[in-house]
Every structure is written in C-alpha cells, then in structure tokens.
Amino acid sequence: MFETILIIRRTEGFIVNNIKKNLTQKQYTVSECGIDEEEIRAVKNDASVILFYVTEDLEAYSKAMIYIKELCVEENKQLILISNPMEYEVVSKYISEELIADVIGRPVDIERLLSDIEEILDEQSMQARKKCILIVDDDPTYLRTIRGWLKDHYRVGMANSGMQALTWLAGNEADLILLDYDMPVTSGPQVLRMLKAETNSAGVPVMFLTGKSDKLSVLRGVSLKPEGYLLKTIGKNALLETIDNYFTEHSTGGSDDGGNAGSSDDSGFDIWDEYGVENNGLVGGGTGDKK
Numbered sequence: 001m002f003e004t005i006l007i008i009r010r011t012e013g014f015i016v017n018n019i020k021k022n023l024t025q026k027q028y029t030v031s032e033c034g035i036d037e038e039e040i041r042a043v044k045n046d047a048s049v050i051l052f053y054v055t056e057d058l059e060a061y062s063k064a065m066i067y068i069k070e071l072c073v074e075e076n077k078q079l080i081l082i083s084n085p086m087e088y089e090v091v092s093k094y095i096s097e098e099l100i101a102d103v104i105g106r107p108v109d110i111e112r113l114l115s116d117i118e119e120i121l122d123e124q125s126m127q128a129r130k131k132c133i134l135i136v137d138d139d140p141t142y143l144r145t146i147r148g149w150l151k152d153h154y155r156v157g158m159a160n161s162g163m164q165a166l167t168w169l170a171g172n173e174a175d176l177i178l179l180d181y182d183m184p185v186t187s188g189p190q191v192l193r194m195l196k197a198e199t200n201s202a203g204v205p206v207m208f209l210t211g212k213s214d215k216l217s218v219l220r221g222v223s224l225k226p227e228g229y230l231l232k233t234i235g236k237n238a239l240l241e242t243i244d245n246y247f248t249e250h251s252t253g254g255s256d257d258g259g260n261a262g263s264s265d266d267s268g269f270d271i272w273d274e275y276g277v278e279n280n281g282l283v284g285g286g287t288g289d290k291k
Contacts, residue, residue: 003121006047007032008040008068010055015082015108019051022110028117037067044071049101049120051113054083058090065094072099073158074168078120082108098144127155131247132173134158136165136191137180137209142232146178149236154243162191169201176243178230181210189224205246 005028009016016032023030031047033039035055044050052068071077072095081091081103088103102116132155137143140160147156157172159165161183177195181188188208195201207228228242 002027002029003048004029004031004046005049005051005117006040006043007051007053008035008064009053010035015106016053019053019108019110019113022114023117026114035061035064037064040064040067040071044075044077047077048124049117050077050079052079052081052083052091054081054087054091056087058087062094065091069095069099074164075171076155076157078124080104080113080116080120082106082113098147130155131175132157133243134165134168134172134174134177134204136160136162136177136183136188138183139180146239149239150243153240162186162194165191166194166198166201169195169198169204174201174204176227176246177204177206178209179206179226181208181229182212192224192226205250207242207246 005023007016007019007030009032011034012032020030020032029046031043033043050068050071058065068077068079072079078101079095079099080101081088082105083091083103084105091100101120102112104113104116130153133150134157135143135146135150136159137146138160143158143160147158150156157168157174159168163186165177165179179188179191183191186194188210192206195204195206205227207230208224208226209230209232211232227246230239230242234242
C-alpha cells in the first residue's frame with residue numbers, strides 16, 4: 001500500500017505501539033509526532049490520514065488542535081480521533097464534527113480502525129478523479145451548507161477569507177472557485193484581483209456568490225468578468241445544475257458566448273433579464289438580500 005498514516009500523540013506507549021505494529025503489518029508507512037504545531041508541520045505533507053491519539057490536559061494543546069483543523073480544511077487531510085467522550089468534547093471546541101472522519105474509543109478496536117483507514121483511502125482514490133471546487137466565504141454556516149450540497153459530486157475545499165484561499169491554493173489545485181462577493185476586510189472583487197495576480201491561481205475560473213441583486217451590484221459583478229454571478233438564495237439543485245453545466249460545456253470546448261451554461265433557478269427570477277444585462281451563462285438564484 002505504502003500510504004502514510006500520521007500518528008499525533010503526546011507520548012509513545014503500549015497502545016500507540018500496538019497501533020503502529022498493526023498499521024505496519026498492513027504495509028502502511030507510519031510517521032508520528034507530538035501534539036505540537038511545528039512537529040506536525042514537519043511531517044504532515046506525506047500523510048494520507050491523520051490519527052490523533054487524544055490525551056488528557058488537552059487545553060494545553062489548543063494551538064496544535066487549531067493547526068490540525070487548518071490541515072483538514074486547507075489541505076483536505078482526513079482525521080480519525082482516538083478519544084473518550086469527555087476528550088472528544090474538548091477537541092470539538094477546536095475541530096468541528098464534519099472534519100472528523102471517525103471517533104474510536106479506548107480500548108482501541110483495531111479492526112474498526114483499519115477498516116476506517118481503508119474506506120478513507122478508497123474514498124480519496126475516487127475523490128481524486130472528481131473536479132475540485134474551493135468555496136470562499138466568511139460565513140461558516142453558509143460554507144458548511146454549500147459544502148454539504150456539493151461534497152457527493154465534487155471534491156470541496158473551504159476558506160473563510162481571501163488570504164486563507166490563497167494559502168489553500170498554494171498547496172492544492174481547484175477547478176472552480178465559488179467566491180463571496182461581500183466579505184469584510186478583503187472583498188470578493190479584491191480577492192479575485194489577488195487570485196489573478198498569482199501564477200498558480202490566475203487561470204482558475206471564479207463564480208461570485210452574493211446576496212445582492214440590485215442593478216448596480218449586478219453590473220459591478222459582471223464588469224469583473226467572473227464565470228458566474230450567483231445569488232446566495234440559489235437552491236441546491238440549481239447550484240448543482242449550474243456547476244455541472246459549466247464543467248460539461250467547458251470540457252467540450254464551450255459555447256459561442258464564452259460563458260458557462262445557464263441554469264433555471266428555483267424561483268424563476270432572472271436578474272439578467274430584469275436589468276437588460278446579457279447573461280453569458282451567468283445566473284441568478286432567486287430574490288433576497290442575504291449578505
């Protein structure tokens with residue numbers, strides 16, 4: 001197999017050594033480090049799966065847990081916890097539930113652990129053949145919602161700011177970016193300009209996400225020449241249809257108008273007809289004034 005499993009633990013002991021022995025017998029490469037950000041940073045690159053052996057006094061390792069969360073979000077690392085319920089409650093303050101593949105109690109069920117790892121690696125193999133979409137939005141609830149809609153169809157990365165998006169793109173490749181138009185600190189248009197200025201992200205197509213459907217906002221969005229301008233009130237089916245159509249059209253050479261295929265939204269409201277703007281495949285997604 002040769003995939004690398006990274007074990008993060010406070011100290012070595014009988015349980016950790018037993019886990020290492022069983023992983024090695026299954027022909028996995030095992031690396032390990034302490035619960036320390038710099039130690040994790042030094043060995044994380046080759047890891048297909050992170051196995052976090054949770055220990056007591058977790059609050060002392062808050063910085064390391066925040067970094068583990070960032071690895072899950074920014075580098076799509078898959079995380080398995082070995083912990084009891086009380087330890088998990090502490091970990092969940094720093095690493096949200098949707099980023100954790102499984103939680104295994106002690107004593108460790110080795111067969112379950114090995115099965116989890118095999119399933120994760122199989123899923124990674126299938127996911128690697130899917131298109132990758134990076135969602136950039138400062139609203140964590142909206143990020144999780146859109147990720148939930150897309151994750152069964154695409155690989156999905158998440159970033160809550162322009163800088164986090166650039167960091168993610170430094171280590172990952174995206175086929176499409178869904179970018180919040182109205183973020184604080186660095187707005188969507190500013191982030192788009194930053195993306196275009198970076199060699200590794202200059203060619204990545206971007207669709208804006210916005211809650212603003214007034215004429216001025218629409219025209220400003222179109223002037224930046226994104227691949228799409230999507231209202232945040234767009235429904236799941238309309239969003240999937242829009243993205244599916246975009247990838248289908250561009251895989252076959254695209255249309256004469258140069259944009260992605262349009263999509264009927266859930267409400268029937270078309271901001272482009274409303275304002276007399278040519279919809280080069282850019283779509284609305286219902287009315288509303290969500291940020």
